[in-house]
Amino acid sequence: MTQGNGHGNGAAVKLTGKDFKSDQEVRWCPGCGDYAILSAVQGFMPSLGIPRERIVFVSGIGCSSRFPYYMNTYGMHSIHGRAPAIATGLSVTRPDLSVWVITGDGDALSIGGNHLIHALRRNVNLKILLFNNQIYGLTKGQYSPTSELGKVTKSTPMGSLDHPFNPVSVALGVEATFVARSIDSDRAHLTEVLGKAAAHQGTAFVEIYQNCNIFNDGAFDLLKEPDTRADNQIRLEHGKPIRFGKDGERGVRLTDDCRVELVDVADVGEDALLVHDEHRAEPSLAFMLSRLSHGADGPTPIGVFRDVERPVYDELMSEQVEAATARQGRGELAKLLHGGDTWQLG
Amino acid sequence: MTKPVQVLDRVTIRFAGDSGDGMQLTGDRFTSETAAFGNDLSTLPDFPAEIRAPAGSIPGVSGFQLHFADHDILTPGDAPDVLVAMNPAALKANLGDLPKGASLIVNTDSFTARNLDKAGYAANPLEDGTLADHQVHPVPLTSMTLEALKEFDISKKEAERAKNMFALGLMSWLYHRPTEATVAYLEKKFASRPVIAKANVTAFKAGWNYGETTEAFAVSYEIKPAKLTPGTYRNISGNLALAYGLVAASQLSGLPLFLGAYPITPASDILHELSKHKAFGVRTFQAEDEIAGVGAALGAAFGGALGVTTSSGPGIALKAETIGLGVSLELPLLVIDIQRSGPSTGMPTKTEQADLLQVLYGRNGEAPVPVVAPCTPSDCFHAAVEAARIALKYRTPVVLLSDGYLANGSEPWLLPDVASLPDISTSFATEPNHEGDFWPYLRDETTLARPWAVPGTPGLEHRIGGLEKADGTGNISYDPDNHDRMINLRAAKVAGIAADIPPVEVDHQDGSGLLVLGWGSTYGPIGAAVRRVRATGARVSVAHLRHLNPFPANLGEVLAAYDQVLIPEMNLGQLRMLVRSRYLVDAVGYNKVRGLPFKAEELADAIIGLLDEGAGK
Ligand code: SF4
Numbered sequence: 033m034t035q036g037n038g039h040g041n042g043a044a045v046k047l048t049g050k051d052f053k054s055d056q057e058v059r060w061c062p063g064c065g066d067y068a069i070l071s072a073v074q075g076f077m078p079s080l081g082i083p084r085e086r087i088v089f090v091s092g093i094g095c096s097s098r099f100p101y102y103m104n105t106y107g108m109h110s111i112h113g114r115a116p117a118i119a120t121g122l123s124v125t126r127p128d129l130s131v132w133v134i135t136g137d138g139d140a141l142s143i144g145g146n147h148l149i150h151a152l153r154r155n156v157n158l159k160i161l162l163f164n165n166q167i168y169g170l171t172k173g174q175y176s177p178t179s180e181l182g183k184v185t186k187s188t189p190m191g192s193l194d195h196p197f198n199p200v201s202v203a204l205g206v207e208a209t210f211v212a213r214s215i216d217s218d219r220a221h222l223t224e225v226l227g228k229a230a231a232h233q234g235t236a237f238v239e240i241y242q243n244c245n246i247f248n249d250g251a252f253d254l255l256k257e258p259d260t261r262a263d264n265q266i267r268l269e270h271g272k273p274i275r276f277g278k279d280g281e282r283g284v285r286l287t288d289d290c291r292v293e294l295v296d297v298a299d300v301g302e303d304a305l306l307v308h309d310e311h312r313a314e315p316s317l318a319f320m321l322s323r324l325s326h327g328a329d330g331p332t333p334i335g336v337f338r339d340v341e342r343p344v345y346d347e348l349m350s351e352q353v354e355a356a357t358a359r360q361g362r363g364e365l366a367k368l369l370h371g372g373d374t375w376q377l378g
Numbered sequence: 379m380t381k382p383v384q385v386l387d388r389v390t391i392r393f394a395g396d397s398g399d400g401m402q403l404t405g406d407r408f409t410s411e412t413a414a415f416g417n418d419l420s421t422l423p424d425f426p427a428e429i430r431a432p433a434g435s436i437p438g439v440s441g442f443q444l445h446f447a448d449h450d451i452l453t454p455g456d457a458p459d460v461l462v463a464m465n466p467a468a469l470k471a472n473l474g475d476l477p478k479g480a481s482l483i484v485n486t487d488s489f490t491a492r493n494l495d496k497a498g499y500a501a502n503p504l505e506d507g508t509l510a511d512h513q514v515h516p517v518p519l520t521s522m523t524l525e526a527l528k529e530f531d532i533s534k535k536e537a538e539r540a541k542n543m544f545a546l547g548l549m550s551w552l553y554h555r556p557t558e559a560t561v562a563y564l565e566k567k568f569a570s571r572p573v574i575a576k577a578n579v580t581a582f583k584a585g586w587n588y589g590e591t592t593e594a595f596a597v598s599y600e601i602k603p604a605k606l607t608p609g610t611y612r613n614i615s616g617n618l619a620l621a622y623g624l625v626a627a628s629q630l631s632g633l634p635l636f637l638g639a640y641p642i643t644p645a646s647d648i649l650h651e652l653s654k655h656k657a658f659g660v661r662t663f664q665a666e667d668e669i670a671g672v673g674a675a676l677g678a679a680f681g682g683a684l685g686v687t688t689s690s691g692p693g694i695a696l697k698a699e700t701i702g703l704g705v706s707l708e709l710p711l712l713v714i715d716i717q718r719s720g721p722s723t724g725m726p727t728k729t730e731q732a733d734l735l736q737v738l739y740g741r742n743g744e745a746p747v748p749v750v751a752p753c754t755p756s757d758c759f760h761a762a763v764e765a766a767r768i769a770l771k772y773r774t775p776v777v778l779l780s781d782g783y784l785a786n787g788s789e790p791w792l793l794p795d796v797a798s799l800p801d802i803s804t805s806f807a808t809e810p811n812h813e814g815d816f817w818p819y820l821r822d823e824t825t826l827a828r829p830w831a832v833p834g835t836p837g838l839e840h841r842i843g844g845l846e847k848a849d850g851t852g853n854i855s856y857d858p859d860n861h862d863r864m865i866n867l868r869a870a871k872v873a874g875i876a877a878d879i880p881p882v883e884v885d886h887q888d889g890s891g892l893l894v895l896g897w898g899s900t901y902g903p904i905g906a907a908v909r910r911v912r913a914t915g916a917r918v919s920v921a922h923l924r925h926l927n928p929f930p931a932n933l934g935e936v937l938a939a940y941d942q943v944l945i946p947e948m949n950l951g952q953l954r955m956l957v958r959s960r961y962l963v964d965a966v967g968y969n970k971v972r973g974l975p976f977k978a979e980e981l982a983d984a985i986i987g988l989l990d991e992g993a994g995k
Contacts, residue, residue, distance in 0.1 A: 054841065056853065085836045090677070093844075101841050101854065106833035108680060109843025111703050114673045117638075117665065121674030122833075124661060125636050126681040129833050147673075150666035349661055356656035363658030365629050366796045369622060370610065373559065374793070375414050378608020 038082035038130025045083045049075040052084065054104040060095060065216035065243035069163060070102055072222045077105075080130065080230055087130045090119040092139035095170050096163035096242070099134040113144025116151035116160065123157050124346045130230070133160040137178040138168050141197050145177075152208040154345040155234035162199055162239045163216075166327065167248035180327055185247075200322040200337055203237040204315045210236035211318065212336040216243060217256055221267075221334065228336055234344045241328060252328045266324065268335035273305035274321075276331060284324070292320045294331055310339045381590075385600050388447030389553065390455030393545070394472045395464030395485075396433055397426060397440045400542040405442025407546055407563065411555035412446045413613045413790055416603030419446040420902065421613075421788045422454035422975070427643070427727045434496040439471040448602040452902035452909075454787060456977035462545055464488060464519070466497035473503075478511045483548070485541070487520035515594055519544055526584035530577050540581035547585025554600050557586065607792055614791040616755035616784035617644070620714065621651035623762025624686055625658050627712075630763065631770055631802045633684040635660045638674035640667055643726040644782040645688045645716040668693035672700040672713065679709045682806060682832035684766060686712040691720050691733045694777075695740065702741040703844045704775035705868065708819075708828045710804075711775040712765055713737075713747075716785045719973045728973025729782035731898055732949035737777040738927055738956075744865050746872040748772070749926040751779040753901035756791035758784060761924065767802040771878075772871060773827045779926070781948075783899045783975045807831040807838055816840055818852040825878075826871035872928060879925045881932040890917035891941035892989055895965070897923040897953055900946055900976060907981030916989055926953070929960070937963045942992050944968060946981055 052074040060066045077087070087105040091097035093112035100107030110118050115133045123131045133151075140148045140162050151158060167185070168174040174187040178199060182191035203211045210232040214222040222240065229236035241252040254264045262278040274284040275297065283297045283305040292306065312318065318337040325332035357363075391408070395401045402423055412419050424441040431438030445455030460481045463469040465488040476482070489504055503509055504516060523544045527537040543564070550557055561579050568575035589595050614622075628635035639649045641664070653662040661678075665671035672687040679685035687697065694715045704711040717733045719725035737749055748768050752761035758780055769776040807829035810816045816838040819828050831838040840852060848855035849863050884893070885908070896904040901922050908920045921936060923929065937943055937957065943965040945954040951967040958965055968984040970976065 056841075083836065084839050085834055088833045089841075101843070103841075105839050107841035107843075108677075108707070109841065109845065111673070111699055111844060114669060114700065117670035117673035118677035118680075120670070121636060121638055121663065121677030121679075121683075121685065122681045123677075124663065124674075125634060125678040125683045126833065129681070146666055147670055150670065349663075353656045353659060353661065357659075360657040363625070363629075363655060365626055368625060368655070368658075369793050369796070370612070372612050373410050373413070374610050374612045375416070376610055377416060377606050 038080065038086040038128070045081060047078040047084065049078060052077045052104050054102050056101045058102050059098065061246050063245040064095070065165065065245075066096055066099070066163065068216045068219065069161075069222070069240055069242060070099065072219045073226065074103070075219075076223045076226045079227065082130050086128060087132070088122060089132045089134055090115045090122065091134040092136075092144055093170070094136040094139045094168075095244070096134055096136040097139060113139055113142070114147060115139070116144065116147040116158065119158050120151055120154070120156045124349050127157070127346050127350060131158050133158050135160065135162050137162065137164045137166060137176045137199070141177040141199060141202065149202070149206045152203055152206045152235050152237060155209050155342050156345045157234060159229050159236045160238065162237070163242040164199055164239050165242045165244035165248055166251050167244050169244045169247055173247035178327065180329070196327060198322060198326055199239045201319060204319040204322055204338060207315055208237045208338070209234045209340050209342045210336070211338045212237070213239045213241070213334045215241045215252060215255060215334060225336065228339065232339060234342060254330070255328050255332055255334070264328075264331050266331050266333040268308045268310070268321070268333050268337065270308055270310045270336065272308060273302060274308050275305065282331070284321070286317075292324060294324070310336045312338070313340055381595075382597050383600050384597050385602070387449065387601065388445065388451065389460065389599065389601060390443065390445045390458045391460045391462070391549065392441055392443040392458035392472060392475075393462045394439055394441040394468035395542070396467065397431060397438045398433060399440070399464045400539070401440045401442050401464070404542045404546050405444060407560050408549060408555065409444055409613055409788065410559055410563070411550060411557070412444065413611065414556055414559055416606075417446040417448065417601055418450045418604040418606060419444060419613075419790060420451055420454045421445075422783070423786050425727060427725070432496070434465060434467055434493050436467045436471050436497060439468050441468070441472065446601060448604050450604060450606065452905040453975070453978055456979050462549065464542070464545070466493045466499055466503070469503060470497045470499065476512060479513065481513045481515065482509060483515045483517055483545070485519040485545070486516045487518045517548070517594065522584065522588060523581050526581055527577050530573060530580070532573055532577055536574065537577060540578050543578045543582040544585035544588075547582040548589045551586040551589030552595060552598050554598060557582070606790070609792045611790045611792055613788050614756050614759075615786055615788040616752065616758040616780055617647040617716070617786070618651060619756050619791065620752075620758035620762050620778075620780060621648045623759040624648075624652065624712070624766070625655055625660065626759065626799060627763050627766035627802065628658065628660065628684050630799055631684055631766060631804060633682065633770075635686065636675060636678035636683040637662045637686045637688065638665050638671040638678070639663070639688045640665050640671045640693060642668075642690045642693050644718055644785045645690050645693075645714065647785070648688045648714065648716075668696040669700060672697040672711075676700055676704055676707070676709060676711055679704075679711050680707070680833070682830070684712070684770070685710070686714065688714040688716070690716050690718045690726075691736065692723065694733060694736060698741045701747065701775050702743065702745045705741070705745040705747060706844050706847075707842050708773045708868075709830070710769035710773055712762075712769055712778060713775055714778045714780065717779060717781040719971070725973045727782065729899065729975060730948050730971060730973065731781060731900070732952065732971065733779065734926065734949065734952040735955075737779060744869060746869050747927065748774060748776045748872055748875055749779055750776060751898040751924060751926055752784060753898060753922055753924060755784050755787050755789050759791075763799065763802065767800060768875060770802055770804040771827065772825055772875060773830055774872065779898060781899050804830070806835065808835060810837060812850070817850050818842060819847055820850050821867070826867060826874060876928040876931045879928075879930055882921050882923060882930040882936055884919055884921045884936055886919045887912065887917045890919045891992060892918050892944060892985065893937065893940040893942070894918060894920045894944045894946065894985060895923065895937075895953070895957070896920075896946060897926055900948065903976035903978050903981055904946060906978035907985060910978060910982040911985045914986070916986060918985055918989065923953070934961045937961050937965075942966070942988055944985060944988050946976060946984065948976070
């Protein structure tokens with residue numbers, strides 16, 4: 033494969049989570065889910081074995097987009113919605129780097145929706161972490177493109193009117209090659225998903241349910257609280273029948289008329305359950321799984337929905353440069369200028 | 379029988395026909411023949427915005443004007459001396475530009491009732507006296523082409539299509555142009571279909587022979603070669619020169635070129651051209667929109683590439699926020715604006731100079747950006763290198779302001795010796811710069827530029843962003859005094875570039891009290907107008923700005939030396955406003971915004987009018 037994702041020629045380096053903490057004071061609201069994600073990412077980074085200088089975090093605007101300031105790597109806090117575009121330019125010119133995009137639901141799916149879908153379809157070598165808190169935090173509590181219908185906020189006193197995006201469905205809809213979902217507070221799960229995302233060649237899209245305790249507290253409690261989480265977390269595991277519930281008594285089945293439905297295993301038998309295949313080339317089944325819940329308001333799949341191989345945009349671009357150079361030889365300026373019809377005077 | 383030959387010093391020819399008639403190709407070929415012959419020349423294509431407007435209609439008319447001479451010339455000519463009109467619509471669309479006594483070569487075969495109707499002619503202008511003031515040469519171009527090609531095994535439609543080559547042959551005879559290159563060109567262009575190649579060559583030669591034998595053309599013309607600086611020349615359009623300039627800037631700086639762009643008229647040709655030069659390490663990225671184009675270029679710049687985005691006015695408006703980020707990040711970035719008629723979508727294929735204030739001020743906050751404007755098509759090459767030099771040295775976005783007239787117009791270019799081009803290399807930071815730490819905003823004392831530390835450099839990990847940064851450390855800062863200092867530092871950095879650009883040169887005429895000041899593509903028409911005025915014995919001086927921000931250091935002094943300052947612009951007075959406010963000079967404007975370059979004659983009239991005013995006449 034390639035040397036992308038920051039793995040250059042050098043030997044792997046040994047670092048600790050502390051090495052990835054910058055000297056800047058973290059300024060999210062106390063109790064914000066962003067802290068847990070930051071800590072998980074800092075703790076996870078050493079496992080990559082990539083030196084800090086070859087890692088870049090690029091973000092847009094929003095609470096989550098302050099993230100790069102707290103990482104002791106290279107970083108850019110850019111413009112609202114534009115991080116995937118900026119990161120694309122960086123990634124395709126610097127295949128030696130590991131480039132991460134940090135974004136939120138408003139940043140990625142409202143003002144930056146266009147850039148997100150195009151990065152995903154091109155399969156640029158980016159790892160995109162979308163912190164979804166289903167609210168606008170930095171601007172103090174307006175509904176977001178992932179807020180549930182009818183949400184009462186400062187800008188929607190009578191309830192929001194727009195049908196929300198399901199970020200995983202959006203990513204699968206544009207045929208992203210790696211799509212996953214995790215939860216801020218589940219460090220072990222998040223770390224595992226991050227590892228798979230980092231190893232993926234091409235764009236990896238990870239939605240992370242993140243609690244905004246100020247403006248949308250408890251949005252994901254159903255998936256987090258000890259008494260409800262077993263019944264509401266559907267953990268997708270490659271090659272295994274999809275089961276959930278305290279004792280795995282519930283499951284997911286594909287019906288004859290092509291729907292996925294939640295079933296009691298006792299009713300249908302284990303053999304009737306859908307076996308999760310994250311490498312399935314065709315994205316429709318993964319899309320159907322993403323539709324099981326619209327926003328953590330019932331049994332909701334987490335884990336890797338899709339992980340497939342497709343040529344990476346950065347590499348294709350480099351290959352064209354190499355092919356042109358091999359065919360024509362390295363460009364010579366004088367030759368270029370003297371190309372076409374020239375004539376001599378004097 | 380040999381026909382008499384008349385010697386002329388200059389001629390302006392306009393080829394006009396339907397979009398499908400191949401007028402751009404005809405013009406290009408005539409230009410190449412003329413260049414090879416050694417005349418000085420300048421061209422101006424004029425094509426419709428619609429890709430395929432209805433055949434025979436006035437919106438579908440495509441034109442190509444060429445001015446060539448035995449001396450150096452500055453413009454594609456005010457008005458054609460000769461119009462080649464391939465159909466009634468082409469005649470109608472161009473007749474108004476034709477001075478009395480000008481020649482007209484008309485394809486009579488296309489003057490059918492149907493075509494006359496499509497052009498809106500109630501009666502045939504060839505017969506009703508409409509053309510009485512002109513020397514009309516009626517030529518049945520289509521039928522003679524068909525006759526010449528009747529032995530060929532090709533369809534009638536294919537044969538008809540060669541009529542532009544018949545016209546080119548006739549014009550080549552009329553002006554004694556060399557023909558070998560055109561024959562070679564046709565053979566190469568249609569190499570995959572030799573019969574078509576042969577048909578076109580046959581039509582071309584038939585046109586030439588027709589000129590020689592017919593009595594319809596009693597005289598032919600000779601325009602002696604011009605005495606130009608010795609050297610190797612090629613004909614070049616502004617956009618091609620600009621693309622080459624970007625490749626050159628990449629080579630001269632040693633940085634890989636990255637272009638992020640979204641297709642837009644009249645800038646797309648730069649994207650097309652650069653996409654061909656991957657062997658120079660050029661990466662081109664056709665982005666999902668204008669914002670992504672500039673964003674990707676800025677991202678590439680963060681990584682140490684020469685980041686470039688190309689667009690026109692509407693796209694520049696969309697890029698404004700990212701240019702502002704570039705100002706705040708203090709990273710090199712080239713923003714290329716090929717201006718076109720606005721506002722809004724305006725007239726995409728027509729030229730204008732009305733984006734000056736947009737690129738200077740069209741951003742939130744105090745966001746100064748250097749601006750460079752080329753003045754001729756070939757100058758686009760050098761202006762691109764200069765813009766890159768400033769961007770790299772001062773770590774700043776730089777706007778290069780070309781326009782549709784320069785982009786598509788062409789002129790002979792004395793090819794520069796590559797070794798004589800400036801070294802614009804820059805260096806990346808490799809070491810901590812402050813007590814063992816790296817401070818990304820610790821500035822160079824002379825240039826005020828900050829260090830450029832690219833990812834991959836161990837020990838220099840740092841974070842930058844659009845939030846205000848503390849002077850030196852670059853950490854987020856809301857400190858009021860720091861903000862004021864940073865605003866002033868960024869402004870001083872850009873203003874300081876004035877010490878690093880050449881002074882404005884004045885073509886001063888002793889005893890003149892009037893200075894004509896121009897910028898950008900008005901260079902040619904202003905220069906031609908000044909020559910005309912001087913030829914009348916009147917005195918006038920002229921200067922042209924290539925740097926619009928900052929202005930050359932001596933500009934104030936230059937302006938103060940004249941009683942009158944005239945600033946012609948294809949806008950409502952944008953440079954004039956800047957000059958008036960900055961130097962308190964009572965400059966007056968000549969402003970027309972017709973989507974077309976100025977004519978030398980109108981500018982000469984404006985200059986003479988002002989001189990008369992100054993003299994109290
Ligand atoms: S507003 Fe919400 S998302 Fe933003 S920092 Fe506070 S808790 Fe976190």
